[in-house]
């Protein structure tokens with residue numbers, strides 16, 4: 001029997017077909033038309049790795065973990081929750097959880113336990129885009145879909161490497177290029193995506209706002225603004241004009257480290273293209289000025305009216321498979337539920353819907369703020385699900401020290417070998433992809449169903465069930481009495497009618513209809529150029545590079561950046577164990593520019609020691625011309641990487657600044 005499902009790795013959300021132990025791409029599925037990358041193709045093996053976590057395990061202070069029953073596990077959680085107060089409880093969730101999992105966890109935390117400290121690893125990933133969307137459009141909405149590149153003449157990719165991070169989307173790009181699409185890549189590295197591009201601008205790390213402001217200024221100077229669009233649909237143009245006309249153009253171009261010819265080549269492509277999409281990911285979001293970087297890019301579309309028409313607009317590429325769904329449900333500590341914030345009216349609506357009396361009136365602690373609370377011994381219970389914060393949060397030594405001060409940490413994971421494991425007291429085995437069913441929204445706003453493909457391991461439970469068990473054991477029996485994922489979906493979809501102006505209302509979309517290819521929410525939401533701001537107009541907001549990130553110095557002359565490789569998924573609990581992937585890029589190496597290597601006496605394959613203000617690590621050197629001078633790159637598959645990264649945050653989105661770490665480099669012979 002054939003079962004149709006979707007891949008559980010990245011935000012592309014490819015359709016797959018499973019047939020008696022064989023997994024292939026679904027040719028009928030519009031997103032991927034049969035294509036899958038190596039991660040999708042090998043996902044079936046991840047169910048059977050020897051590194052699964054299969055039983056609940058409890059650890060007393062300084063002792064090893066011992067297996068316990070689910071009853072005892074849940075009792076232990078309830079005891080710890082009851083022994084403290086709501087503001088000292090935190091949940092840390094993940095853009096890899098299914099919508100049903102997210103919904104139940106969010107309802108339990110914010111609705112019933114009375115803590116808004118319910119945040120997600122999307123804080124480290126999409127938070128800057130979320131805040132920018134809300135500031136400009138009034139709502140967190142992505143106004144472009146992947147298929148639109150067929151109508152597009154120029155695709156600008158800034159700080160994004162889809163050839164490795166969104167592989168099947170990159171295939172679509174390559175296909176569109178054969179039909180005439182031009183692409184520009186703005187990235188300090190000559191990535192595989194840059195290699196395919198018509199133009200690569202090897203910008204200096206952290207100078208994107210300078211570059212994008214220069215483009216905006218040029219558009220203004222050349223009279224290429226769409227004044228009718230600006231007049232009718234955009235606020236703030238006059239104020240913006242005054243400021244953009246004052247930017248020091250020569251100085252900014254120098255700061256970007258780009259030649260004038262390169263800039264002119266970009267402008268020529270921009271002007272000759274009727275339809276323009278710009279796509280971005282972590283090169284912009286992960287920054288102490290991540291929101292502003294997003295604004296600077298979105299501004300280009302507002303200035304030229306290249307938005308809300310097929311083949312045009314700012315396209316934030318979502319990283320994780322359900323980071324978009326998590327944002328819809330309300331998994332960030334800064335939203336309550338279904339795109340509602342913490343105002344009185346929203347709290348009243350949500351309280352009534354959930355039958356909850358405990359919703360706290362203000363946003364909760366975001367990811368790193370929970371770490372800061374832990375440092376002050378203000379966090380007693382932390383429940384972590386489907387993510388590995390010790391691995392992925394910045395400034396790891398600080399994170400480790402903070403987590404040691406949390407008296408009770410629960411880790412819900414499907415695999416056994418996380419970096420968070422040594423800091424957890426209770427570990428609960430989740431049923432992974434393939435052993436459960438539920439819903440996810442890809443970067444296209446396309447809501448699809450993951451189906452169960454195999455029998456569930458005896459003691460493993462879907463994440464939603466674990467949160468439901470805690471809810472019932474806390475005494476909220478009817479609120480968490482779900483029989484299956486579909487019952488949760490039915491409740492959640494009814495709730496979406498409460499979303500602001502009902503823009504996300506999918507109450508009519510039942511689970512059965514999702515089995516046949518999914519449902520795209522919010523199609524054409526801005527088609528008449530009506531945004532979801534109070535006056536229906538988009539906001540044009542001038543920004544400038546405030547250089548809040550760490551900068552290089554005489555002592556630390558390099559800037560260390562981090563990112564993805566094609567065949568591995570983050571900490572690698574799933575991918576690193578799939579044998580056929582091992583022939584690909586190594587898990588650990590450091591890219592060093594060839595001239596820098598030469599002057600430091602470093603050859604390809606040498607061991608090098610990299611030191612930042614936080615720590616030092618040794619890597620194997622990969623000497624290459626494909627990275628800008630004085631820039632270093634380490635893949636996130638090196639699980640130690642965040643011992644080196646800094647913990648600066650964007651002041652609005654609270655997203656970490658992973659890509660700007662002042663570093664020094666020495667040949668290591670230890």
Ligand SMILES: Nc1nc2c(c(=O)[nH]1)N[C@H]1C(S)=C(S)[C@@H](COP(=O)(O)OP(=O)(O)OC[C@H]3O[C@@H](n4cnc5c(=O)[nH]c(N)nc54)[C@H](O)[C@@H]3O)O[C@H]1N2
Nearest residue numbers: 159160161165205206281282283319563564566568569570
């Ligand atoms: N194979 C694979 N695919 C994945 C993932 C994975 O683990 N493995 N993870 C998924 C997730 S969660 C995410 S968030 C996405 C991330 O997707 P991407 O953001 O596309 O991938 P990254 O490699 O993190 O970073 C993109 C690029 O930003 C560049 N960059 C760094 N600093 C700057 C800067 O200051 N300016 C500019 N312009 N560029 C800069 C880096 O050189 C890098 O090439 O990938 C998703 N897809």
Ligand SMILES: Nc1nc2c(c(=O)[nH]1)N[C@H]1C(S)=C(S)[C@@H](COP(=O)(O)OP(=O)(O)OC[C@H]3O[C@@H](n4cnc5c(=O)[nH]c(N)nc54)[C@H](O)[C@@H]3O)O[C@H]1N2
Nearest residue numbers: 125386387388392412413414415430432562570571573658
């Ligand atoms: N230096 C640096 N750090 C970064 C980034 C960077 O670019 N550079 N990127 C940031 C970004 S964008 C992201 S998204 C994060 C990613 O960081 P993480 O979310 O920590 O990375 P993963 O390895 O994907 O962790 C997922 C965890 O879920 C577990 N798991 C798998 N399936 C299931 C399941 O069904 N249920 C449960 N409960 N658990 C399951 C896996 O075993 C794994 O431990 O890293 C962030 N950190």
Ligand code: SF4
Nearest residue numbers: 007010013014037040
């Ligand atoms: S591109 Fe993304 S969704 Fe598609 S198969 Fe690869 S990892 Fe899965």
Ligand SMILES: [Mo]
Nearest residue numbers: 124125319320
């Ligand atoms: Mo991410």
